[in-house]
Amino acid sequence: xxxxxxxxxxxxxxxxxxxxxxxxxxxxxxxxxxxxxxxxxxxxxxxxxxxxxxxxxxxxxxxxxxxxxxxxxxxxxxxxxxxxxxxxxxxxxxxxxxxxxxxxxxxxxxxxxxxxxxxxxxxxxxxxxxxxxxxxxxxxxxxxxxxxxxxxxxxxxxxxxxxxxxxxxxxxxxxxxxxxxxxxxxxxxxxxxxxxxxxxxxxxxxxxxxxxxxxxxxxxxxxxxxxxxxxxxxxxxxxxxxxxxxxxxxxxxxxxxxxxxxxxxxxxxxxxxxxxxxxxxxxxxxxxxxxxxxxxxxxxxxxxxxxxxxxxxxxxxxxxxxxxxxxxxxxxxxxxxxxxxxxxxxxxx
Ligand code: GDD
Ligand code: MG
Numbered sequence: 001x002x003x004x005x006x007x008x009x010x011x012x013x014x015x016x017x018x019x020x021x022x023x024x025x026x027x028x029x030x031x032x033x034x035x036x037x038x039x040x041x042x043x044x045x046x047x048x049x050x051x052x053x054x055x056x057x058x059x060x061x062x063x064x065x066x067x068x069x070x071x072x073x074x075x076x077x078x079x080x081x082x083x084x085x086x087x088x089x090x091x092x093x094x095x096x097x098x099x100x101x102x103x104x105x106x107x108x109x110x111x112x113x114x115x116x117x118x119x120x121x122x123x124x125x126x127x128x129x130x131x132x133x134x135x136x137x138x139x140x141x142x143x144x145x146x147x148x149x150x151x152x153x154x155x156x157x158x159x160x161x162x163x164x165x166x167x168x169x170x171x172x173x174x175x176x177x178x179x180x181x182x183x184x185x186x187x188x189x190x191x192x193x194x195x196x197x198x199x200x201x202x203x204x205x206x207x208x209x210x211x212x213x214x215x216x217x218x219x220x221x222x223x224x225x226x227x228x229x230x231x232x233x234x235x236x237x238x239x240x241x242x243x244x245x246x247x248x249x250x251x252x253x254x255x256x257x258x259x260x261x262x263x264x265x266x267x268x269x270x271x272x273x274x275x276x277x278x279x280x281x282x283x284x285x286x287x288x289x290x291x292x293x294x295x296x297x298x299x300x301x302x303x304x305x306x307x308x309x310x311x312x313x314x315x316x317x318x319x320x321x322x323x324x325x326x327x328x329x330x331x332x333x334x335x336x337x338x339x340x341x342x343x344x345x346x347x348x349x
Pocket of ligand 1 (some may be wrong): 007010056082085086089114153154156160175197
């Protein structure tokens with residue numbers, strides 16, 4: 001049995017001003033008729049043999065999640081609510097403990113970031129299915145994307161020996177290296193980006209977490225025992241707040257000897273900055289418009305207009321995002337710095 005686990009508790013601050021604390025990017029309709037969470041849930045549901053999903057999210061987003069799943073006809077999800085995000089390791093551990101209790105030790109979990117873009121969902125599904133054989137042998141499967149730049153916001157996976165027709169052992173896993181290291185991995189040619197997807201048996205992940213982060217696992221176990229059932233939600237108690245905050249990548253993937261990688265070619269993008277607008281397709285001058293936009297003598301410029309007409313003239317390599325209460329104008333090479341703006345705004349609140 002393969003149980004999709006959608007981890008949907010991120011803040012998505014790099015897509016400010018559209019993504020807000022109260023309404024982060026996984027809940028936004030950035031591509032077509034569905035939100036990123038809905039696309040992710042539909043992608044998960046289409047995988048052969050997939051059971052009802054588990055969603056782990058912030059308590060404050062429970063009705064958004066329930067409503068968005070209802071809109072796409074998913075009525076049987078388990079929604080686990082965190083009183084406060086403790087990053088992805090505790091979120092995955094909660095899902096693994098819940099799944100182990102409900103479905104047994106051998107239940108396989110497919111942990112998916114809820115805020116990514118995938119162009120080719122069938123190819124994505126095939127990769128997941130082919131990863132199940134490795135997971136059945138107590139491996140923790142990661143999915144590798146061929147890198148195209150020295151991105152410092154990703155994990156890097158060095159490919160080792162072939163395990164089977166589609167999986168390789170992991171020679172090294174390095175989360176968010178600095179720029180020089182990222183460049184050396186790109187040059188080396190045998191590294192992948194970590195796609196932020198993990199497939200494993202509940203038991204495998206929990207035993208690795210018990211080795212590397214025993215206190216975290218104890219805290220998560222106590223929190224799940226103290227959880228209350230509230231309508232359709234499993235609500236974690238306040239004790240969850242004091243669990244160490246750490247990501248799967250640092251807590252487990254950098255340390256485990258059980259990692260394997262399945263290379264994946266499915267048009268993946270993590271929608272990690274406003275440059276994602278390029279996925280919508282550019283005109284002959286490299287401009288992209290989303291919403292009501294007029295360009296005059298512009299090039300390489302990406303504009304998202306939410307509520308008003310935006311006209312740009314003589315603008316180059318910039319990003320403009322208009323929303324009702326805030327407008328962002330930024331150099332296209334600086335879009336990662338939106339995070340800094342958000343921190344400044346938070347500090348001045
Ligand atoms: N429930 C819950 N609680 N979800 C969370 C939390 C939390 O505290 N923190 C983050 N998430 C969700 C986010 O919504 C997202 O869907 C996913 O977990 C990954 O978190 P990010 O914060 O976006 O991670 P990242 O982008 O810095 O890095 C990860 O993804 C990269 C690919 O996009 C790592 O796995 C990298 O190694 C990887 O390359
Ligand atoms: Mg991310």
